[in-house]
Amino acid sequence: MRSVGPPEPVFTDHDHVLEVEDLEVDFRTEDGTLHAVRGVSYVLRRGEVLGIVGESGSGKSVTSLAIMGLLPRTATVRGSARLEGQELLNQRRRDINAVRGKTISMIFQDPMTSLNPVHRVGEQIAESILAHRDVTKKEAREEAVATLARVGIPQPDQRARSYPHEFSGGMRQRAMIAMAMANEPAVVIADEPTTALDVTVQAQILETLIEQKERSKAAFVLITHDLGVVASMADRVLVMYAGRPVEIGTIDQVYASPRMPYTLGLLGSLPRVDVGERKPLTPIAGSPPSMVNPLPGCPFAPRCPLATDRCRVEEPPLRDMGDGHLAACHYAERLAEPGMDSTIFIAGHDNVDRDLPGYDEDVATEHLPTDATELGR
């Protein structure tokens, strides 16, 4: 018999609410094929927060948009992303619409990505509730107001009748969070949810997100530039570089003993970032590689103090360090040697290719620790 409707769920583990496997995204561009995502795999467990960090252009947003089915037609998507066992990639629009906004939702940097300027805020949230739940219009409207109240919008009854442009930036972001949470999703992807806001508003919005996370049973993917936010909110962290995860582990594993020089660079090398301390991404000398014509080998090699000839020909796979902590570096074990994390970016400084695009001696020097000892090798 021919099957109708979406395929049967295939769970590999009921604790895994989202399973992403070998996700690849290419874009057709005028310059050729751009390999934006080159094999991303991760699992998101029920109720956990997975932080995703990495420089601009590393593929964080494209990974998320692929999972949400929101990429333009110029994108080719391969691999698998299963939400509660249900495949999301390359599915019919109807099947995706049934889960988007219901079981999985996304919070963007720019609220106007998901708010329609010509509809009242409350109506938009009520529409989303009506589309996915068996409720009356009146019940949907009441639920929309209650959702706005939960994200800290004052006088929600009245504000529900406003248009998005009548809200401040912070209030719009709250409205988008309300929209994302309205149907009690199992997974929320928040892509730089506070980056566009000023600092005081950022803190308030983060607080709201934390409250929503604690109140709901949702698992969160939290994409951010702020390593302190990841340390304080996430259970695990995934570091992206050049379209791939280069390190994945618990906050303790990755922050206390990074096994990939890029992560070490992000963490600022020294002093070690105490869990909970706020810290934005540290600029690392040089810039990320071209994703149109990538060089062979480890994509971090031109910027890496430890790079060897092997690194320039052989791209390191993501390897398990034995405790579920994964890292993509040929010399991951060397980073565990005593003193190594404190000296690598100094001792290796002379190793860095100063001709590489974007290399800035002042930036590089500024980010060198000053009290490290020589690396004996």
Ligand SMILES: Nc1ncnc2c1ncn2[C@@H]1O[C@H](COP(=O)(O)OP(=O)(O)O)[C@@H](O)[C@H]1O
């Ligand atoms: N619609 C698109 N068409 C072509 N290239 C794109 C498109 N969207 C993103 N890219 C490219 O894909 C790569 C990854 O982008 P993105 O996922 O947005 O990075 P980030 O980690 O900053 O979120 C970048 O090189 C970016 O220029």
Ligand code: SF4
């Ligand atoms: S594989 Fe080589 S170039 Fe890549 S991060 Fe490790 S040491 Fe550096």
Ligand SMILES: [Mg+2]
């Ligand atoms: Mg992005």
